[in-house]
Amino acid sequence: MAASRPNQLFRNMAAKIAAIPMIVTALVVFVGGTLWTVAYSFTKSRLLPKWDLVGLDQYERLWGTRRWLVSIENLFIYGVCMLVLSLVIGFILAALLDQKIRYESAFRTILLYPFALSFIVTGLVWQWILNPEFGVQNIVRSLGFESFTFDPLYNAKIAIYGILIAGLWQGSGLIMVLMLAGLRGIDQEIWKASRVDGIPAWKTYVFIIIPMMRPVFVTTLVIIASGIVKVYDLVVAQTSGGPGIATEMPAKYVYDYMFGGQNLGQGFAASTMMLLAVAVVIIPWAMLEFGGRKRGT
Incomplete structure (x- = not known):
């Protein structure tokens, strides 16, 4: 038995x-x-937590505050641009490095190096680079182009794009490495077959390679999205939310109200909304990743 x-x-x-x-x-x-x-988040806690329920008052106040609405708008602009551009830039860089070029290791290290820096350092570096007095604008004007203007961090209408530049510079290297790992996992026979059939390289990427890299893209999207929702360091280092409130972000709003404004209830309400934003990203990914795997088994 x-x-x-x-x-x-x-x-x-x-x-x-x-x-x-x-x-x-x-x-x-x-x-x-x-x-x-x-x-x-349903209480009117101020300096210290206090169980004094006020219902949805904190949320009503939150969504009636212009600073919070501006931070949500900035998060949307930054998030969409960061998702699209970092994926495009990262994939293009990975595709170029996948051509077995000389000094590939050196290029890969150089491109990944910004990711090793903290967001505070990155923010300060790009604050200097984008400073009109001694940054890019000053250098170009010293070459004779007196009318050249490039001061995104000092223009409220485009300041968020100055934050975006720093974020792309730091994050694109990581996306490149993830994409390169995915490309290196593609069977070389697929490339040989596409060349034999006379399929252009761009069609091979679009219709064959990218669909095969779906798990890599999904994981990369989750990593990027989670970083977008909690972006804080770059904003503080570059603009501290300025000019005015032009570059406010939800994470900074939470920090300022919880520790600066001594309004825990409002900070808790804002952080709860951020939690919902993260859940919107994580839950579909988990269902797609683990639910699909379970059906496959």
Whole structure:
């Protein structure tokens, strides 16, 4: 008589027991903290948390505040541009490096180097570069182009694009590496077959390679989107939300109200809205990734 297989629940018990502290910590710190934040967003907590319920007042005030609306608009502009441009730039750079060029390792290191810097450093560097007194504008004017103007961080209408430039400079290298890893996973026989059939390279990329890289694109989109929602350091380092409130972001709004304005209730409400934004990104990805995998099995 064959020995009965052990119950799945009791397999690898030592590993499961060792993981209990980590699981408890995650539940208490992350899940518990999240629920605590959501609960206190319905209170009028000021300097310290206070269980004094006011219903949806904090949310009504939040969506009636121009600063919050501007931050949402900026997040949308920054997010859409960052998603599209970083994917395009990263994929093009990866496709170029995938041609087995000379000094590929050196180019890959140079392009990835900005990602090793902190957002604060990146923001300060680009603040100097975009400064009209000693940045790009000053250099070009010193060459004789006196009418040249390039001061995005000092123009409220386009200041958010100055933040975008810094974000693209830092993040495109990571996207390039992810895309390059995906391209290197493509079977070389596909390229050989497309060349034999006389298919142009761009059609091979668009109709064959990119669809095969769907998991890479999905993962990359989630990474980019999660970084977009919580962008804070770049804004603080470059403009501190200025000129005026032209480059305000939700994460900065939360920080300012919770720690600067001593209005925890308003900060909790704003952070809850950010949580919903993250959930909008994560939940469809999880359903697509794990739900599709389960159906496949």
